[in-house]
Amino acid sequence: MRLNTKKIREDFPILKKKVYGKPLVYLDNAATTQKPRQVIQAMDSYYESYNSNVHRAVHKLSQEATQAYDDAHEKVAEFINAEGIEEIVFTKNTTESINIAANSLARHLKKGDEIVLTQMEHHSNIVPWQQAAKKAGAKLRYAEINNNGELDMQQLHSIISKNTKVVAFTHVSNVLGTINQAKEIVAAAKEAGAISVLDAAQSVPHMPVNVKELGCDFMAFSGHKMLGPTGTGVLYGRKEMLEKTEPMLYGGDMISEVSFEDAKWNELPWKLEAGTPNVAGAVGLAAAVDYLQKIGMENIHGHERMLTRIALKRLQGIKDVAVYGPKDAAKRGGLVAFNLNGAHPHDVSAFLDAAGIAVRGGHHCAMPLARLLGIAGSTRASFYLYNTAEEAEKFTETLEEIAAKLKKPTPIPESRK
């Protein structure tokens, strides 16, 4: 089903904004997305009518807040087809979610064990594993990418062995756009007796993701990248896995009993959510899930594919533009990273910004990948459900103008001749 972007855009107050007198074209959705009125109002309503702490007091406001907070877990569980709220830990972002998993799994690693990552990971899915490996004396191994920006599946299978204890990988690359064959990789990890950790920061917001179908042990994603408020993220873990997961933070709400000497942990998921949580954030995230479900994840995925197809086609028509990742939009998420020969990505981003087009320039928190590609960084346009075909055209047309401008030699002022 085609998305009615005109109607959708009416829900996003910020999209009416003008920057430098020009209509805002927001194409930095891989970093964070804009929020619809429904999310903003849900949070306002929490603060205006039932703001309270959760899981503590018996008073009415606390009961209402607790109900809303627990319901938000339930909603997220349904969204990704988890068993129930005991498999859903609320965090502040993907980064925190992966850190919780890595911090706990690190305790079970020993010298000679191996952690398999891929060359296309975000720093959030590299650095926590580097630290885990250092602590345990374990080794990191990397699944390689081919010239098309896809994982070399043969090489990946060849590095998964009986020494592999963890396979942590991104579902969709935030630079190449590549959609990885998550089911196959999870199955390979399982066969080797390894635990799988899926970084779904760029997939859960954009396409249907079903944890039971994928079979992964852990999965991390960010609420703020799926119309939810900043400061919201999720760690999904199979119940059996979360039961074995050691908390990263200790304190209030995560305990069932405390003595002067020791403590017992609370039931799931609260054992992994120490301290007063982001209740307003949870309420906002629940509203975001409602919003996405109403539109339909398959429809959102199809819409982004259409925008990506437009962008890829036009970009490939510009001489001196290098596009990274698969050339086929069907193999990608809704983002396109590229370089304009000879121009720094920050300059390209600044030129686009001057036209009201918000993109991201830099290494996109994937420095090892940039080095592998032999680039300092790239400019990335990333789409979401509210972006239109006209915006994708405007972005590529503006880029064509920038490319033409940059090709002309800089005129020497008369005074310097």
Ligand SMILES: Cc1ncc(COP(=O)(O)O)c(C=O)c1O
């Ligand atoms: C693939 C991927 N993983 C992890 C992250 C980290 O997300 P957050 O900053 O919300 O923790 C990002 C953010 O851009 C990402 O794209």
